Amino acid sequence: MAKERYQNPCVGNEVNLRLFTYNSSNLQDVIAVEQVAIYFLDPNNKTTTNPDGRRLVETIDGSSVTIEDTGTHLITITAETAKYTIGKYVDIWTVTLVEDEPSQTIENQFTLYPDLWYSTPIPIVFDFDFHFQPNKFRQGSKQFLIIEIIPNVPRSSDLERYYTNLAIVSDLKITIEQACGSCMPEEQDLRTVVDEESVDYRELRYGYYKLDTTDLDCGIYNVTLKLEFGDNIYISDRMPIQIYN
Numbered sequence: 001m002a003k004e005r006y007q008n009p010c011v012g013n014e015v016n017l018r019l020f021t022y023n024s025s026n027l028q029d030v031i032a033v034e035q036v037a038i039y040f041l042d043p044n045n046k047t048t049t050n051p052d053g054r055r056l057v058e059t060i061d062g063s064s065v066t067i068e069d070t071g072t073h074l075i076t077i078t079a080e081t082a083k084y085t086i087g088k089y090v091d092i093w094t095v096t097l098v099e100d101e102p103s104q105t106i107e108n109q110f111t112l113y114p115d116l117w118y119s120t121p122i123p124i125v126f127d128f129d130f131h132f133q134p135n136k137f138r139q140g141s142k143q144f145l146i147i148e149i150i151p152n153v154p155r156s157s158d159l160e161r162y163y164t165n166l167a168i169v170s171d172l173k174i175t176i177e178q179a180c181g182s183c184m185p186e187e188q189d190l191r192t193v194v195d196e197e198s199v200d201y202r203e204l205r206y207g208y209y210k211l212d213t214t215d216l217d218c219g220i221y222n223v224t225l226k227l228e229f230g231d232n233i234y235i236s237d238r239m240p241i242q243i244y245n
Contacts, residue, residue, distance in 0.1 A: 001171060002076050004202040005110035008168045011079050016200075017091050019073040019106065027071030031096040033062040034103055036075055041088040054090065057083050062094075079112055086112055116169065118162045126163060127152040130225045130236040137213050139245050147172065147199060147207040147225060164205060170229035172199040172207045179220040179240065196226065218245050 002014035009015045021030050038057045045053035058077075066074045073093075093106045129150040137143070149172070151163035176194035193216060199207035222238040 003169065004200070005108070006203040008113050008116075008165060008204075009079065009110070010115050011081055011084050011086060011112050013079055013112075015077050015079055015110065015112075017075050017077060017108070017110065018068075018201075019093050019095075019108070021071045021073065021095075021097075027069070029067060029071055030073070031099055033065045033073055034094040034096065035062055036060045036065070037092045037094070038077065039090050039092065040085070041090060043087075052090075057089070084112055086114055116162075116165050118158075124166075124230075124232060126159070128163070128167060128227055128234050130227075130239070132223065132225075132239065135239075135241045137211065137241065137243050139213050139216065139218055139243050142210065142212045142214070144201075144208045145174075145211050145223075145241075147174070147209065149205045149207070149227060166229055167205050167227070168202075170227050172202070173197060173226040173228070174199055174209050175224040175226070176211075176221050176241075177224075178217070179222050193221070213243050216243050218243050 002016045003009035037059045039054040042053040042055045045055050068074050088111050096103050131148045149167040153159045153163050173196045178191040199209045201208040221241050225236040227234040
């Protein structure tokens with residue numbers, strides 16, 4: 001599964017690079033993405049005219065850019081060892097914002113890390129806590145649910161740093177079902193409005209899930225989060241959110 005730019009991707013991973021574009025505070029597609037150029041910030045390549053050591057790795061044609069949603073542009077690169085190495089990169093998007101006007105460039109950064117290794121005489125036995133906000137939505141609103149994954153391990157330890165990295169790179173899924181008191185078990189499917197959808201937008205220990213309440217009834221809903229890595233599955237308690245009018 002592809003990693004996000006802030007999800008500690010490693011050399012050899014597929015990496016999602018997204019560009020969000022807004023016009024007057026609203027998500028809006030650009031006229032065109034002409035290309036995306038990816039540069040390695042090579043510390044051995046720094047000069048007075050190239051102070052951060054940029055070295056071109058590859059150029060991706062705009063035809064390879066996917067429009068995921070309004071104003072949400074995506075390319076997925078494969079950080080193969082023939083081109084990429086551990087270190088910092090900049091992806092420069094050349095875009096046309098307005099018809100018949102000169103193109104502009106937009107810069108973002110990402111980092112490729114070494115593989116995550118950790119040795120221990122015991123298996124992974126600790127847990128994770130989950131927190132999210134907000135927990136109240138006005139019916140008809142569309143906004144991101146901000147999810148935080150918190151390692152439940154001794155603080156300020158190598159173990160905490162290791163579990164934090166596990167939280168960053170692991171797959172996160174969300175389920176939302178309507179709470180209706182004495183509903184019969186066979187009505188479970190009717191109450192489920194989000195069924196183990198992947199939380200694709202990730203930033204370190206945080207995940208962002210866009211919740212559209214337009215077609216949801218007012219009431220209380222239960223949110224369940226699932227974190228998966230290796231053969232381990234962590235499932236959160238049911239946590240309530242309210243949709244009100």
